[in-house]
Amino acid sequence: QSALTQPASVSGSPGQSITISCTGSNSDVGGYDYVSWYQQHPGKAPKLMIFDVSNRPSEVSDRFSGSKSGNTASLTISGLQAEDEADYYCLSYTSRRTWVFGGGTKVTVL
């Protein structure tokens, strides 16, 4: 059960937009619209940012958006802010009725 593939790090300047990819296979990301994204600050529990590919919880800023094409899901952060600096993880349902996380991406605000 291999982890989904995410870039190790992504960076951007304040106000810019960045996109984090999450690549799997037809058995997970490509086969189901059950991809979610989590933000984790050091020493804290993860926070849900996007669920079901593109749905945003009401308390999450609309600067965060999600999408999917084929076997790759993406999280876009628009208007990058210092507080967005954190680790981000994707999570997908799989054909084995289990779940699998991506390896995580460290976002740095320059």
Added chain:
Amino acid sequence: EVQLLESGGGLVQPGGSLRLSCATSGFKFSDYVMNWVRQAPGKGLEWVSVISEDSSTRQYADSVKGRFTISRDDSRNTLYLQMNSLRAEDTAVYYCAKKVCATGPCGGLDYWGQGTPVTVSS
């Protein structure tokens, strides 16, 4: 206010056992699928196990299958993880997490506990 509070972590020798608990409040526990997720020191998140609302379906990551057992007590609004035959690689912070929707298919974990640390070492 939704709250999840894990307990039961600690130091255990290789081959030993621990039972983690996750006490919940602020939502109708019996309506929701619940999960365990862990994070080894300095590493990423790893999904561990899921249990359906009625306990009829339980799934595990390959890394813990046959050694860990997930269960729930709806009368106590509490989720459990029985961990046997523990290995050094099970050392991690263990989180319980609630599925975002009560009915129908969906994917996402909207509330998490603060985590309980488990250290497997001699």
